[in-house]
Amino acid sequence: MTLPNHRCNIGFIGLGVMGKNLALNLADHGYQVAGFDLDKNKVADTLATEAQERPSSITVPRIIGCDSLADLLGKLVKPRVIVLLVPAGNPVDAICDELLASGLEADDIVVDCGNSEWTDTIRREKKYKNQLKFFGTAVSGGEVGARFGPSLMPGGDADSWQYLKPMWEAVAAKVDANGQPLESRIPGQPITEGEPCTAYLGPNGAGHYVKMAHNGIEYADMQLICEAYHLLRSLLGYSPAQIGQLFEQWNLGVLNSYLIEITADILQQVDNKTGAPLVDIILDSAGQKGTGRWTAISATQMGVPAGIINEAVYARALSTLTEQRAHAAQKLTAVTEPTDAQADEIKAHIHDALYCAKICAYAQGFQIMKAAQSEYDWQLNFADIAKIWRGGCIIRASFLQKITAAFTAQPELENLLLADYFAEQLAEKQTGLRQAVVFAAQAGIPTPTFFSALAYFDGYRSEVLPANLLQAQRDYFGAHTYERVDASRGEKFHTNWQQTGRPEVKIST
Numbered sequence: 267m268t269l270p271n272h273r274c275n276i277g278f279i280g281l282g283v284m285g286k287n288l289a290l291n292l293a294d295h296g297y298q299v300a301g302f303d304l305d306k307n308k309v310a311d312t313l314a315t316e317a318q319e320r321p322s323s324i325t326v327p328r329i330i331g332c333d334s335l336a337d338l339l340g341k342l343v344k345p346r347v348i349v350l351l352v353p354a355g356n357p358v359d360a361i362c363d364e365l366l367a368s369g370l371e372a373d374d375i376v377v378d379c380g381n382s383e384w385t386d387t388i389r390r391e392k393k394y395k396n397q398l399k400f401f402g403t404a405v406s407g408g409e410v411g412a413r414f415g416p417s418l419m420p421g422g423d424a425d426s427w428q429y430l431k432p433m434w435e436a437v438a439a440k441v442d443a444n445g446q447p448l449e450s451r452i453p454g455q456p457i458t459e460g461e462p463c464t465a466y467l468g469p470n471g472a473g474h475y476v477k478m479a480h481n482g483i484e485y486a487d488m489q490l491i492c493e494a495y496h497l498l499r500s501l502l503g504y505s506p507a508q509i510g511q512l513f514e515q516w517n518l519g520v521l522n523s524y525l526i527e528i529t530a531d532i533l534q535q536v537d538n539k540t541g542a543p544l545v546d547i548i549l550d551s552a553g554q555k556g557t558g559r560w561t562a563i564s565a566t567q568m569g570v571p572a573g574i575i576n577e578a579v580y581a582r583a584l585s586t587l588t589e590q591r592a593h594a595a596q597k598l599t600a601v602t603e604p605t606d607a608q609a610d611e612i613k614a615h616i617h618d619a620l621y622c623a624k625i626c627a628y629a630q631g632f633q634i635m636k637a638a639q640s641e642y643d644w645q646l647n648f649a650d651i652a653k654i655w656r657g658g659c660i661i662r663a664s665f666l667q668k669i670t671a672a673f674t675a676q677p678e679l680e681n682l683l684l685a686d687y688f689a690e691q692l693a694e695k696q697t698g699l700r701q702a703v704v705f706a707a708q709a710g711i712p713t714p715t716f717f718s719a720l721a722y723f724d725g726y727r728s729e730v731l732p733a734n735l736l737q738a739q740r741d742y743f744g745a746h747t748y749e750r751v752d753a754s755r756g757e758k759f760h761t762n763w764q765q766t767g768r769p770e771v772k773i774s775t
């Protein structure tokens with residue numbers, strides 16, 4: 267779509283990996299893009315790639331480079347749409363302020379496509395009200411996703427969404443009627459049919475919150491796969507390549523997912539320098555940019571049990587204690603027991619453990635979002651969220667189609683574990699999770715997310731928990747009161763635990 271006077275449909279600020287690829291994706295879908303980056307080399311690189319990939323039927327550049335923000339603003343049709351792909355935090359505010367100083371108008375839409383904290387998005391929407399329309403869109407899928415179809419999680423002003431919707435639906439990943447990703451990796455030949463992996467999620471920070479929850483689940487999913495690998499390697503003595511081949515098989519069944527697929531590939535790669543499995547050459551100290559931690563913090567603040575996600579964050583933190591772990595490995599010995607289980611049995615149990623724990627992790631992720639919608643007054647559509655995660659994003663997996671079905675049938679579903687399909691799956695396969703935890707405990711292999719998943723499953727399905735004793739302890743030392751099983755909910759009692767006859771006092775409520 268060529269516009270008069272070199273006018274462009276959309277502007278990009280930040281042409282790093284994500285900005286460049288998303289800009290090329292928009293260009294493939296017929297949008298004229300203007301791009302700016304403080305680093306001129308990035309602008310030049312984006313223009314060069316566009317020229318190289320441009321279909322022969324198109325004679326003019328689909329991306330135009332800009333020298334300044336004012337130049338960028340001058341090249342855009344009104345209302346202007348400007349996508350920011352800059353580091354989360356202060357740079358986002360700084361650019362909005364600079365855009366305003368450069369002539370941005372109140373109708374113009376600034377879309378933050380970074381991994382911003384949702385509270386910042388809420389704050390910015392308020393801060394820039396009547397000066398510009400600040401809109402959030404979280405992007406998942408990494409470099410390839412951005413180039414050929416990411417999952418897009420938009421949140422912000424509903425009118426702005428109507429304006430952005432055609433563009434977002436064009437560039438988002440697509441899935442077929444069964445929820446299977448439709449993928450093309452050919453520049454200039456984008457997928458145009460299928461259901462787009464984007465949907466309006468709600469006002470202000472809803473999109474960034476949902477992306478954060480996605481990343482919390484991503485952390486859990488990745489750690490669970492790592493624990494399955496660790497168990498297989500330690501218990502069976504399998505090489506990384508053998509485990510990679512096993513994961514390839516698992517990828518054909520209920521565990522089918524992008525993360526299992528890439529892990530199978532990773533485990534079969536060899537280091538060029540040493541010829542050793544590449545995974546063995548990589549230092550076991552995990553990085554994190556913060557989104558998983560934010561999810562754990564948000565869950566804890568709202569009182570949502572999300573132990574698997576928390577443990578996934580802690581596992582990364584523990585892994586970074588490289589020197590301490592080396593020291594402790596000399597000093598702290600494990601008293602272990604060999605297992606008499608056969609290899610096939612071990613593999614089957616670990617497979618089922620991974621599947622059950624994954625269901626529990628997703629259940630926790632959705633519980634977090636459920637709590638957040640009350641906290642922030644959003645009306646999240648969980649079926650839509652599951653739908654837009656079926657393609658493009660890092661956690662895309664076949665079983666998201668089952669989650670979509672569960673929330674479509676029961677939009678008010680209390681917990682994913684209670685959906686008939688998942689309750690049946692857990693009933694059938696939970697032995698695997700129990701056995702995997704036993705193997706891990708006997709062999710001294712740390713599997714915190716497996717343990718946490720089982721504890722969550724058993725805790726959630728327990729009608730009776732020892733929290734009665736806990737309440738008694740609190741009342742004993744701090745007069746914190748408790749409720750009685752034979753009184754109405756909300757009525758509070760206190761016992762004078764150390765007095766003869768233990769007089770009980772009803773506290774007026």
Ligand code: 6PG
Pocket residue numbers: 381405406407408481484553554555556557558659660
């Ligand atoms: C995605 C990813 C992406 C990024 C994470 C990595 O959905 O595309 O989640 O956003 O890979 O931010 O996060 P960590 O560095 O915290 O692992």
